[in-house]
Amino acid sequence: MVSLTRSGERTIEEKEALLGYALIIPSLLLIAAVILYPVLYNVYLSFTAVPLSPTESPEWIGLQHYRELAQSGEFWSALWTTVVFTFFSTTLATLGGLAAALLFNRKFRGRRFARGLVLLPYVAPLISIAFVWRFMLDPLYGIVPYVGADVLGLYGGDIDLLSNGRTALWSVIFIDAWRYFPFAFLMLIARVQAIPSDMYEAAKIDGASRLAQFKDITLAELKYILATVFLLRWIWNFNKFADIWLLTRQVDTLPIHAYKVAFANYQHGQAAAISMVLFLALIGFVLVYVAWILDW
């Protein structure tokens, strides 16, 4: 009853605030239940030995998993592979997107349609993309080894590009860049079109070369969005699992290492520790990047 009489006296601001809480509570509860709780639980599990049977409770072992990781060659090599994969796939996808955005800025017949087609690699399902590339790279009947090795003679035809330890990483980097350059393209194209053309005219009057115009106008105008695209792609590629796993089992990045430790070796505590390191490394990178490059 008290609340009823009081509600009549509420100011508009109070009502707005109450409605605000009411509308956000479902989202908050869900996020707390399915994200925050698992994250905290993951922190806890990384300090425990998790038994195989779910009825037994985890046993606290402190920093042991982290100490083992520090001494594990596999872990350090996976960390290095993750950095190499992330750096090159992110850079290639961003540059590809920039090139495509500049190309599609010019008007031509069927531009809208062509633009839609360019987005296909990003829109098509991952499973379809993984398998068409596996087929195209198939060492026996694939079209890529046929053209690359038999016709052009770029490399010996007996190498399986996706299973060979030396080539698998680069194949995966290339396919990842192919799949995600449309994302960079989409983010960049609007900004490219918004660059006023009189800036180029003014630069021309000052006698600026094409290269100088590209560097001082195009890149300068796109700097912020380019840096943002690079950061987003970095975050997602750093955590990338399925794209790599479905293509090859020969590229061990940290997410794949964690998956193997958790579900092939059943060492859940160790895997929790790996994902903690993955997360901390990512947060570290993002903070440094944001502070130094984006200058937020």
Add this chain to the structure above:
Amino acid sequence: MSTKSTYRHTVESFKNALGLGEQTIETSLVERLVFYVALGLSLFVTLFPFYYMIVASLSPESSLYSLPPTLIPDEITFTHYRTVFGPETFPFLTYFKNSLIIATITAGASVFVATFGAYSFARLDYRGRGIFSRGVLMVYMFSGILLVVPMFQLIVWLGFVDSLWSLFITYLVQTLPVSLYMLGNYFRSVPEEIEEAAIMDGYSRLEVIFKITLPLSAPAIVAVFFFTFMIAWNEYLFASIFLESQGVFTLPIGIEALASGFHQVWGEIMAASLLTSVPLIVMFTYLEKFMVEGLTFGAVEG
């Protein structure tokens, strides 16, 4: 020709050569040639795998497993599609149905909950709002692999292993932050004056939301639905951990099982891959404009 028009002409050619101008007139033949070669090459690199998927799905076994690879099939066959739809080899239709159910339910639930949540922190003023909206941005960076161990423990504890419920819960993890983030950005872009004017006219805040903001935001909501649908349609990690029996497999798991269970079934795999792409490509074609707008309001994980 006056100096001025010569100057203008030069500027335009520069811009066009760099792909920066909007005009196509008054460019030299060489420039146009370079442009179309570049355009053709990029379209070729982008589209060839899709073309090859179609060709392979329609080619008879004899030309799939012979060299040189077939680029233009001289014989078209629908055998692979018949196998995919026939129940003998693998239950493709069951996988398709499972994927459709889980993706639709996840996207629907995620968009529904996020619409109200996003409106709340985009428009309404209260203590803690800043923390909520920044928190969403943080959570948005989390990826499945960071949560895979605790989610596994949680799903086992709930007894949801080998049921689509496990996927519903884990897909909410991946889609809710995306939906909240994108919708939040969109609602902030709706001019506040429209809502204020409606409140002046005597509408309550809830009426404003339902009668003005939501109808205005329909394109964005549709785009976010598409993105969340896409995330659920593609999800492999959690499905590979939680699903054990064929009856509940989704498409990524089912096709992967087909590929590892049989040898030399590329024709069937390409047919299944193509059919798996159809819903996303149909939705995308229909929604392209909204989707491009949606992306500018917040990037979606990929």
